[in-house]
Amino acid sequence: MIVKQKAEMDIKREPSSFRDPSGFVFFHQGSIYRQVNISYHRQYRHLMDSGLYRILVAKGWLLPYQEVDRLTDDPDAYRVIQPEWVKFLTYPYEWSFSQLKAAALLTLNIHKLALEYDMILKDASAYNIQFIHTQPVLIDSLSFDFYQEGSPWIAYGQFCRHFLIPLVLMSELDIRLAQELKNHLDGIPIDLASHLLKHKHSLFINQHIHWHALAIRKYQAKPARPGRLAKIHINKAHVVAMVDAMISAISSMKLKIKKTRWSDYYDQTNYSQASIEQKEKLVAEYVSQIKPKLLWDLGANNGRFSRIAVNSGAGLVISFDNDALSVEMNYKLLQSQPMPILPVLMDLTNPSPAIGFANQERKSIDQRNRPDCILALAILHHLAIANNLPFDRIMTWLADLTTYLIIEFIPKEDSQVQQLLANREDIFEHYHQESFERSLTAAFDILDSSPILQTKRSMYFCRKRQ
Amino acid sequence: MYLDSNFGSMLIQLLIASIAGAGAYISMIKLKLKRNSQAENRDRKTKGRNGH
Numbered sequence: 001m002i003v004k005q006k007a008e009m010d011i012k013r014e015p016s017s018f019r020d021p022s023g024f025v026f027f028h029q030g031s032i033y034r035q036v037n038i039s040y041h042r043q044y045r046h047l048m049d050s051g052l053y054r055i056l057v058a059k060g061w062l063l064p065y066q067e068v069d070r071l072t073d074d075p076d077a078y079r080v081i082q083p084e085w086v087k088f089l090t091y092p093y094e095w096s097f098s099q100l101k102a103a104a105l106l107t108l109n110i111h112k113l114a115l116e117y118d119m120i121l122k123d124a125s126a127y128n129i130q131f132i133h134t135q136p137v138l139i140d141s142l143s144f145d146f147y148q149e150g151s152p153w154i155a156y157g158q159f160c161r162h163f164l165i166p167l168v169l170m171s172e173l174d175i176r177l178a179q180e181l182k183n184h185l186d187g188i189p190i191d192l193a194s195h196l197l198k199h200k201h202s203l204f205i206n207q208h209i210h211w212h213a214l215a216i217r218k219y220q221a222k223p224a225r226p227g228r229l230a231k232i233h234i235n236k237a238h239v240v241a242m243v244d245a246m247i248s249a250i251s252s253m254k255l256k257i258k259k260t261r262w263s264d265y266y267d268q269t270n271y272s273q274a275s276i277e278q279k280e281k282l283v284a285e286y287v288s289q290i291k292p293k294l295l296w297d298l299g300a301n302n303g304r305f306s307r308i309a310v311n312s313g314a315g316l317v318i319s320f321d322n323d324a325l326s327v328e329m330n331y332k333l334l335q336s337q338p339m340p341i342l343p344v345l346m347d348l349t350n351p352s353p354a355i356g357f358a359n360q361e362r363k364s365i366d367q368r369n370r371p372d373c374i375l376a377l378a379i380l381h382h383l384a385i386a387n388n389l390p391f392d393r394i395m396t397w398l399a400d401l402t403t404y405l406i407i408e409f410i411p412k413e414d415s416q417v418q419q420l421l422a423n424r425e426d427i428f429e430h431y432h433q434e435s436f437e438r439s440l441t442a443a444f445d446i447l448d449s450s451p452i453l454q455t456k457r458s459m460y461f462c463r464k465r466q
Numbered sequence: 467m468y469l470d471s472n473f474g475s476m477l478i479q480l481l482i483a484s485i486a487g488a489g490a491y492i493s494m495i496k497l498k499l500k501r502n503s504q505a506e507n508r509d510r511k512t513k514g515r516n517g518h
Contacts, residue, residue, distance in 0.1 A: 152483075157475035207482045215474030224473070232476050238487030242479065245486040 011071060015360035022142040028071050035072070036079040040142060043119070044079065047144050052117040056138070061110050063130070063139045086139065087294065087316055088369050091362055092126035092162065093181040094344045094352060096328040097170050097255050098335070100178065103129040103136040104163035104250050110138055111153070112243045115236065119144045124159035126187070127362070131342055133316075134334045150233035153243075157212075161187025164208055164250070169193065171253045172200050175324040185356055190216055204249045257325060271455070278453045279408075280308055283375065286406050286448070286461040287312035292372035296320060296402070298348055299379035303330035306341045309375060316340045318371070322347040348379075349387045366401065373404035380436070381410045385420045385428055391439035399443035405462045409436050413456055433458065 011033075014025035022040035026033050036044050047053050056062035065083035072080075092100055103126060111121040122145035129136050153159075162181075165188045169177035173196060180188045194213035197205055271279070283305055287295070291313035297306045300319035309317050319341055321327050330343040346352060346365065354364040376398070383389045398405055410417055412431055421428075440446065444462035451458050 152476045152479040154476075156479050157472055160475075207478070207485070211481070212475065212478045215478040216472055217474070219472070219474040219477065228473060229476060232480055234480055234483045235487060237490075238483040241486035241490040242483040245482075245489065 015358070016356065016362065020140075020142055026071075032083060032085060033068070033071065034065070034081050034083060034141065035074065035077050036081060036142065037076045038078045039076070041078040043145055044142075046117075046119065046146065047141070050117045050119075052114060052119060052144070053141075055113065056110065060135055061106060061113075061138060062141065063137050065141060081141065083139065083141070086130045086132065088318055088342060089363060090131055090342065090344055091181075091352065092129075092166070093179055094346060095131075095178075096324060096331045096343060096345060097167070097175060097178075098328055098331050099131065099136070099343070100126070100163065100167055100170075101250060101253060102134075103131075104159075104167060105247060106136045106138065107159065107163065108243050108247050108250070111155075112240060112247070114144055115147055115240060115243075118147045120147045120153060121155055124155035124162060126162040126181070133340050133342060134331065134338055147236070149236065152232055152234050153239060157190070157216075158187060160190060160208055160212060163187075164246070165190065165193040167250060167253055168200075168205060168209065169196060171255060172197060172205075175255060175257055175328075178324075182352070182355065185361065208246075255325075255328065272453075275452050275454045275457075279377070279459065280305070282450055282452075282459045282461075283308050283377070283406060284312040286404075287314055287373065287375075289461075290373055290404050291315075292404065294318070294369055294371045295373045295375060296371040297375040297377075299377065299382065300330065300343070300375075301326045302333060303341055303343060305375060305377055306330075307339060310339050310341060314340075314373070316342065319343045320346045320348065349383065349389065371402050373406065374398055374402040376405065376407040378408055378410060378416070380407065381414075381417045381420060381431075384431055385417060391430070391436050392442070395439045395443040399464050403464050405444055405460070405464075407440070407460050407462070408452075409433055409458045409460065411456045 010028065012027045014027065014032075017025040021037065022043070023034055023036045026035065053062065057064045063083050063086070065081040068080050068082045070077055070080050092103070095103065106129060107121065107124050107126075111124070114120055121143050123140075123143055125140075128138055128140040128143055130139050131137070161184070166178040166181055169180070169188070177196070180192075184192075190209060190213045194210050197209055201210070287309045293315040295306075295309050295314040295317045297303070297309065297317055297319045300306050300321050301323070303317075303319045306317040306319040317340065319327075319330055321330070321343070322345065324345055327343045327345045330341070334341055334343065351365040352362075354360065354367060355362045380394070383394055384391060398407075411433060412418070412421070412426075412428070417431075437446075440460065440462065443465060445465055446460055446462050448461040449458055
């Protein structure tokens, strides 16, 4: 079954999969595959035959895959595996504090379990983790290597840069500092973190950040002596104790910030009970008509309407918000009541770009799975007034992304818009319903529209023009 | 995959792992002592009830 070869060469290599000589990811006829190279066959066999793969999958820690026929004549190929499809990719700079923490703990727990099977995680990149709804999962099945008695954890520095440092920065200084991951593809540099945290000196921060930075600085300047690495011998029990201590410290990390402008949004809106109920009913009605497989909820806050969308038949909802604490609240709510919703931190006026080598390693938001439906509730005025985006540009952007659109128009007289205009000159003479509808209908056909009770707001249910 | 070969990162692990290892050892000893003392207390109470 496995050795059968095919001459078909219509495979497309994943542009970000080129660093690891153990194999690579490719696409064939709409499915995703991973080639395991001969150079990695011993590690692969141990992962499969030792029982480690089985237990990792049973725990939901590793993305399951199955071995399939080889699809190419590549002489380097040992096996081809077909992993389950991750419906929507996200990156660590798009995660909330608790999402990054869950991904960090998963990485440490996998490494600890691998040690029991005489293996290690040879890399600890946050990009090897994806979220299936609220659950983080390791997607890189080639990340395992043999444990060598006495050797330190080769991925420890990377773990610090990708996970530990962003978490400490968010917890100790500012929740927004994880955005530095966008600027540093291989994680936030340890010396930079040490500088930013110069007034913070717990034992944990000293060990993993300040002393770590000092050690790197000291030995970077010295010429490398062959064999000096072999002189470092760490007892396996001590390695496990270090991992346990990191798990314990990271588990107890908390955010100090409790409130932002948006974190109690639903307590401060100007909706009456009747108007919010009607809005919920309209969203449920529209979503249930199309039952989208993938819905993007833009400006989702704590995901209130994302939940309504799921309950009305949406297969998976991506809840975007640019407020880190709102995304955090959404994720925590989902941890207690799991639903097919993925909270994502994203500034829609400056969405995640394509980054990495040749701008191909991490995808921009519009290179990822596009939605069947977009929910844009109480967000238009932020885009148009707070960010000076013309209606035409917004509608063109939305029509490029989706087939169906559920959008709320909030007129200038609304107190929320008045707040936005309170401290600035009103230069938005085109911000009115007629102009909005003109731009909307240039890109979409309106299937239904309805005023929202006891407000001057309106809801529109639209389909992209053919 | 980004292999980190920085010697400083490896060396600091030796220190951190040793501290963690020592901590784990001390915790284990403390736990053993606590269990022993609980067992002794239980024995004492049992002996007391039996009138010895």
